[in-house]
Amino acid sequence: MSYETITVEKNAAGNAGVTLMTLNRPKALNALNTQVLAELIEAFADYQADDTQLCAVLTGSGDKAFAAGADIKEMHDKAAADFYLDDFFSPWTSEIVKKTRKPWIAAVNGFALGGGCELAMMADFIIASENAKFGQPEIKLGVAPGMGGSQRLTRAIGKSKSMEMCLTGRMMGAEEAERANLVAKVVPHDDLLAETLKTAATIASMPPMAVIANKEMVNSAFEMTLDQGLIVERRIFQILTASEDKAEGMAAFIEKREGQWKGR
Ligand code: CO8
Numbered sequence: 001m002s003y004e005t006i007t008v009e010k011n012a013a014g015n016a017g018v019t020l021m022t023l024n025r026p027k028a029l030n031a032l033n034t035q036v037l038a039e040l041i042e043a044f045a046d047y048q049a050d051d052t053q054l055c056a057v058l059t060g061s062g063d064k065a066f067a068a069g070a071d072i073k074e075m076h077d078k079a080a081a082d083f084y085l086d087d088f089f090s091p092w093t094s095e096i097v098k099k100t101r102k103p104w105i106a107a108v109n110g111f112a113l114g115g116g117c118e119l120a121m122m123a124d125f126i127i128a129s130e131n132a133k134f135g136q137p138e139i140k141l142g143v144a145p146g147m148g149g150s151q152r153l154t155r156a157i158g159k160s161k162s163m164e165m166c167l168t169g170r171m172m173g174a175e176e177a178e179r180a181n182l183v184a185k186v187v188p189h190d191d192l193l194a195e196t197l198k199t200a201a202t203i204a205s206m207p208p209m210a211v212i213a214n215k216e217m218v219n220s221a222f223e224m225t226l227d228q229g230l231i232v233e234r235r236i237f238q239i240l241t242a243s244e245d246k247a248e249g250m251a252a253f254i255e256k257r258e259g260q261w262k263g264r
Pocket residue numbers: 027028029031032068069070071072073083088111113114115116137138141143144145146147
């Protein structure tokens with residue numbers, strides 16, 4: 001498949017099972033326009049469908065930005081009716097987040113602002129370069145987050161900090177983002193890609209069905225009451241106990257060898 005605004009590399013840098021997707025509009029600080037969305041939807045669908053690929057990484061090209069937001073130049077001339085009738089921004093969640101059952105990591109290499117911050121938060125977790133800067137500056141444009149920022153940021157870092165970020169539009173550096181639990185870890189800028197690919201390779205080496213199950217369980221903590229979530233956890237655990245990989249994983253532990261996964 002050929003793309004113009006993103007690049008996709010399977011088994012990236014020799015890491016078996018790891019797909020690297022890169023937002024590739026560096027002159028516009030990787031701003032997210034309609035074409036980027038269409039290409040990412042296709043790339044994520046291909047990743048989901050390809051049984052050889054088990055963990056994905058999304059990053060931004062260039063040294064400066066993961067993504068500096070939704071494309072302001074594209075949005076500038078749109079009328080409210082266009083945004084409403086097209087249900088603008090809806091496919092980011094419905095086509096990418098909901099349909100990608102396999103894990104993906106955002107490797108945030110610089111600015112992650114507005115839609116860029118919101119896209120990073122759609123990932124299963126974020127690894128940030130020490131140069132990363134997160135923010136929801138939409139208020140300065142007379143609007144507000146539209147791709148999930150008010151919801152996902154608030155769930156990640158709590159109401160007080162999220163409210164302050166959204167109302168002032170200020171940026172949060174990587175260290176603060178780690179303290180606030182927005183990111184899983186911060187690494188030196190030059191090591192970001194290698195470190196994130198290494199983490200992805202670790203995930204790709206796990207039993208694939210158990211990976212999807214773990215992702216589904218943790219995500220259910222955001223959608224349900226504790227009682228409902230605990231039921232989901234128990235049921236998924238019980239299903240996993242019937243898998244061939246459970247039999248193999250436990251046998252491998254007892255026999256002191258590496259497991260060989262079937263993914264079922
Ligand atoms: N959209 C389009 N182009 C952009 C964007 C963007 N979000 N961000 C940067 N660019 C372009 C600039 O226009 C510039 O292009 P050119 O060279 O042609 O002038 C190029 O990228 C480089 O940018 P700068 O010269 O501004 O670089 P600086 O280093 O001086 O500044 C910043 C970097 C601070 C990141 C600055 O570019 C900036 O503030 N960008 C905008 C950040 C922003 O406001 N993001 C939020 C956008 S809105 C959004 O994401 C969700 C909207 C929800 C709306 C819902 C509507 C219904």
